[in-house]
Amino acid sequence: MSEEANFEETFSALEANVDALSRGDLPLERALAVFEEGLALYRRCHAILADSEQRVTKLIATAEGLTEEPFSSE
Amino acid sequence: MASSLLSHGRAPEAPRALTVTELTRLVRDTLRGNPLMTRVLVRGETSNVQALPSGRVFFTLRDPAAQIACVLFSSDAEGLGFDVEDGMDVVASGDVDLFTRRGEVQLVVRGIMPAGVGAFWASYQRTRKKLAAEGLFDAVRKRTLPAYPRRIGVVTSEIGAVVHDIVTILRRRYPLAEVVVAPALVQGPDAPASLRRALAVIANRVDVVIVARGGGSLEDLWCFNDEGLARSIATCRVPVVSAIGHETDVTIVDFVADVRAATPSAAAEIVSPDAAELNGKVSAAGRTLLREIHEILEAGRHRIRELGERMSARGLRRGVEANRALLERTHAGLVALGPREVGRHRDRLDALGRRLDVLSPLATLRRGYAIAEREDGHVVARAGDVAVGDALAVRFQDGRIRVHVERGGTRA
Numbered sequence: 001m002s003e004e005a006n007f008e009e010t011f012s013a014l015e016a017n018v019d020a021l022s023r024g025d026l027p028l029e030r031a032l033a034v035f036e037e038g039l040a041l042y043r044r045c046h047a048i049l050a051d052s053e054q055r056v057t058k059l060i061a062t063a064e065g066l067t068e069e070p071f072s073s074e
Numbered sequence: 075m076a077s078s079l080l081s082h083g084r085a086p087e088a089p090r091a092l093t094v095t096e097l098t099r100l101v102r103d104t105l106r107g108n109p110l111m112t113r114v115l116v117r118g119e120t121s122n123v124q125a126l127p128s129g130r131v132f133f134t135l136r137d138p139a140a141q142i143a144c145v146l147f148s149s150d151a152e153g154l155g156f157d158v159e160d161g162m163d164v165v166a167s168g169d170v171d172l173f174t175r176r177g178e179v180q181l182v183v184r185g186i187m188p189a190g191v192g193a194f195w196a197s198y199q200r201t202r203k204k205l206a207a208e209g210l211f212d213a214v215r216k217r218t219l220p221a222y223p224r225r226i227g228v229v230t231s232e233i234g235a236v237v238h239d240i241v242t243i244l245r246r247r248y249p250l251a252e253v254v255v256a257p258a259l260v261q262g263p264d265a266p267a268s269l270r271r272a273l274a275v276i277a278n279r280v281d282v283v284i285v286a287r288g289g290g291s292l293e294d295l296w297c298f299n300d301e302g303l304a305r306s307i308a309t310c311r312v313p314v315v316s317a318i319g320h321e322t323d324v325t326i327v328d329f330v331a332d333v334r335a336a337t338p339s340a341a342a343e344i345v346s347p348d349a350a351e352l353n354g355k356v357s358a359a360g361r362t363l364l365r366e367i368h369e370i371l372e373a374g375r376h377r378i379r380e381l382g383e384r385m386s387a388r389g390l391r392r393g394v395e396a397n398r399a400l401l402e403r404t405h406a407g408l409v410a411l412g413p414r415e416v417g418r419h420r421d422r423l424d425a426l427g428r429r430l431d432v433l434s435p436l437a438t439l440r441r442g443y444a445i446a447e448r449e450d451g452h453v454v455a456r457a458g459d460v461a462v463g464d465a466l467a468v469r470f471q472d473g474r475i476r477v478h479v480e481r482g483g484t485r486a
Contacts, residue, residue, distance in 0.1 A: 046356055
């Protein structure tokens, strides 16, 4: 989930759609497609922000190399 | 000079008296010429500290049995890194001299270290000056932090409040990022090497690193003045935010880090965007999106109205009227909608788009209609609007032709 739903990329795509629409030079059909895609990106951005659960790992150096394991600071 | 005075006794019957100036100069030169009196280190307690506006500082060094006057010139005072105050236990270094005007022996102090932490201070100043001279603290070296870090590294002790505070704040502000903790010793002689190892293993796995430690004594924080650690931070692959001790503690690591945070919690806030703010930005983008599509549809509607007014074919006009009504309804609906709901109406929008396209003037031409225009581009809507001899342009789907009116005013 975290790889495909990257906030930075999704949000910058949304901003690109907003910009494209704001320029006002798109043919109508294209404008509607951009709007629709923007709407989907908008929803995905909100979903990423709402659904993320932080992963905290601890990096441990062992004789075999580095391992990561879940970390709890409680 | 001294020897010439002493050998003056060539006329023993009349020994010449020295002037006071001569005597004090003699004493002064004797002191200055004695290697035991130069570069001395003396430990004592400061008292009678008087700082002149010029920056020169006078004080007395004493122990239970004796005292000596001291002077510290402004250039040397500036390099100390602290102010001399009464009652400090210090080790002063300098040269013994005579203040000839008062005939008083004094120590011209070149450096002072608090006695308890003297060695610490000396090495701190040395390291700081050296790295500063190499440009490691220069503002141009400071890297900007990533706006949306995917992985945030934390180098600190794995137990205690610091790592807990950092993780808690990151979870609240920016749960999107993964947090990677590389545990390290944060005090004691093994700490610098441990911190460097942790930094080395974490640097390739994260976008930004926080190096943090909670408050402690000067000795506790000492490992963060380590030159090797400072160099590791300077050459770290990703930006480093330091948060060592309390706000008033400034270690060499703080100087060399890309950003210095006052506390570990502040460091966590500095490296992470706030998800609540991002939600606001996303909502704003959604609103703009909606406003823009409104304007585009509004422009389309306007175009249809114009077209409808210009064209006389009744069937076409009816079609336009019907679509105009649809547009009005759709607009009213859109205005009432929040961005989340708009998508549900995408089919309507799709249909709308297709109809608008069908009704665009170019599509009309494609269907075989032609438009008569005056030279200024105005559409000629009625036969009665033209006179014999008028020049017109007739616009087809693939270009224009110029025509002249031969007979006018007749009804079709």
